[in-house]
Structures are given as structure tokens and as C-alpha cells.
Amino acid sequence: MKRYSFVIRLTEDEMIQLNAKVKQTGLSREAYIRLLLQNKVPVTIPPDIFYKVHNELCRIGNNLNQLANRAHVLQMIDVPSYRDNTNRLYDICFKLIEATIPRMSDA
Known part of the structure; x- marks a missing residue:
């Protein structure tokens, strides 16, 4: 069960960059960041x-x-x-x- 949350402040450019990378994977932002924390490379959705x-x-x-x-x-x-x-x-x-x-x- 996930009990912890946090707030991170990003510039507009950073947020655009994050959203673009997340969109390529089809994951939620949370799932995308969890993969990064596990040293896994999120895979983009195939065409x-x-x-x-x-x-x-x-x-x-x-x-x-x-x-x-x-x-x-x-x-x-x-x-x-x-x-x-x-x-x-x-x-x-x-x-x-x-x-x-x-x-x-x-x-």
C-alpha cells in the first residue's frame, strides 16, 4: 500500500518535458517516476x-x-x-x- 506523497516544483519547461516523456510511455506520472526510482528505463509505446x-x-x-x-x-x-x-x-x-x-x- 502506497502511503507517502510529495510535492515537487518544476519549471514550465521541466513540466512540459516530463509530460512529453510520460505520454510516450502511456504510463501515469507516478508509474513513470517509480520506474526511474528502480533504475528502470521506461519503454515508449510502439507505433x-x-x-x-x-x-x-x-x-x-x-x-x-x-x-x-x-x-x-x-x-x-x-x-x-x-x-x-x-x-x-x-x-x-x-x-x-x-x-x-x-x-x-x-x-
Whole structure:
């Protein structure tokens, strides 16, 4: 439970700068400052294109997985190799998320 509060005086320029940095992260000012106190670097919100690319990559991965399953049943393709590529695609998707989106526990 958070029990303490404090007042900090900033110049207009400092307040503008703080608000701009906070806005880039999507966090509250309080959460932003808490991250700084923990020596963590607040992560900026990814651009909208990130989500479009991520969703498209996931769709491609799902399609690859469905094709791999069908190819296995028909015995027409090297399934282990195909599955490895599918797993690599999913790994890239998750790394993309981890690299650009702050974790809720950090806020």
C-alpha cells in the first residue's frame, strides 16, 4: 500500500518535458517516476504499425502451422524443418513484444 506523497516544483519547461516523456510511455506520472526510482528505463509505446506487423506475423505463423499439419498427414514435406521455421516465427513475434512493450509488473 502506497502511503507517502510529495510535492515537487518544476519549471514550465521541466513540466512540459516530463509530460512529453510520460505520454510516450502511456504510463501515469507516478508509474513513470517509480520506474526511474528502480533504475528502470521506461519503454515508449510502439507505433501503431507494430501491432499490425505483429498480428500479420502471427497469422502467417498460424497458416504455416496449419500447412505443416496437413503436409504431415499427406507425407509431402519435411515436417521437422517446417515446424522449426514456424517456431522461429513465433519466437520473433514474442521477442518483438518483449522488446517494445513495458511489462505491467514494472509499472
